[in-house]
Amino acid sequence: RFLVHRLQDFQTYFGSDHSIVQNALQGQSPAVVAQQIATNSVLADSAQTAQALDVGSLSADDPALQLVEAFRPRFQAYQSAWAGLSARQQEVARQLGQARFAIYGTDVPPDASFSLRIADGVVRSYEYNGTVAPPYTTFYGLYEHYANHGPGSEWDLPDRWLNPPEGFERATPVNLVSTNDITGGNSGSPLLNADLELVGLIFDGNIESLAGDYIYMPDQGMRTVSVDVRGMLEALDEVYDADRLVLEVTGGPFVESESAADATAASAP
Numbered sequence: 001r002f003l004v005h006r007l008q009d010f011q012t013y014f015g016s017d018h019s020i021v022q023n024a025l026q027g028q029s030p031a032v033v034a035q036q037i038a039t040n041s042v043l044a045d046s047a048q049t050a051q052a053l054d055v056g057s058l059s060a061d062d063p064a065l066q067l068v069e070a071f072r073p074r075f076q077a078y079q080s081a082w083a084g085l086s087a088r089q090q091e092v093a094r095q096l097g098q099a100r101f102a103i104y105g106t107d108v109p110p111d112a113s114f115s116l117r118i119a120d121g122v123v124r125s126y127e128y129n130g131t132v133a134p135p136y137t138t139f140y141g142l143y144e145h146y147a148n149h150g151p152g153s154e155w156d157l158p159d160r161w162l163n164p165p166e167g168f169e170r171a172t173p174v175n176l177v178s179t180n181d182i183t184g185g186n187s188g189s190p191l192l193n194a195d196l197e198l199v200g201l202i203f204d205g206n207i208e209s210l211a212g213d214y215i216y217m218p219d220q221g222m223r224t225v226s227v228d229v230r231g232m233l234e235a236l237d238e239v240y241d242a243d244r245l246v247l248e249v250t251g252g253p254f255v256e257s258e259s260a261a262d263a264t265a266a267s268a269p
Helices: 002-014 019-025 030-040 046-055 063-104 139-149 207-213 229-239 243-250 258-267
Strands: 126-128 131-133 136-138 173-178 190-192 198-205 224-228
Touching: 002 019, 002 030, 019 030, 019 063, 030 063, 136 139, 139 173, 173 229, 198 207, 198 229, 224 229, 229 243
Parallel strands: none
Antiparallel strands: 126 131, 136 173, 173 224, 190 198, 198 224
16 A cells, blocks of 8 residues: 555656656556565565575566666665755754854753753744644544544544543643754653643654754744643553553552452462
8 A cells, every 4th residue: 555655656746757657657557566566576575585585586577676776766866966965954054053152152052962951942832724723632633533534544543542431531632832942853852841840742843843953933833742741641541541650650659449459369379
């Protein structure tokens, strides 16, 4: 399925008349080409691949290798161009860092220098596709996507989420956006409130934040995305019934239920 979609992307972005698409598809549909590769290529099976490499039987006539050869020259050209652009970006970043230090000195923290730092920010919504993206999402959104797209879609849900316990609160925040200035490599960083309490875990930025590699403009909608600890605890406590883990991270005492105690006693030798 993934290969079918990727070949369809070739058609969409290069056009059906492009040499890459013609060489890759040979006049056939993406679905047919993908099926031929899955059926006839030794690379479609890990055991067959290992055997072919051991005995040296992997051939350039393999349909998977033929597909790679169709776009290899374009990919190599891209890699070469990207290497040159990356070198220029690094030089610009070096000059920008020197300019910032000359103006601000040590009044501002270093920008992603692999040293520990704190980036200040506030939880704030932003304009998005003609509307306003809320500062928080909740479990209601999870069920709304399932209701809109249905079973078998990318928004399908397992049984435990389709039939959660009665105490499960769908209004619990799951993710939140804030104006913290982050960059690649900050994923997994803790999000702290003014009292230094852990309130979230950073894992992404919105599409607007991509330009933050060059200039940070929160008024242009750049936002850091974090998973809210309230959503984590609600899922662990109500959906997964991971009481011991919840109490471990919240510092509360674990009280074994009578039914669990009876079961433990009954299984004791």
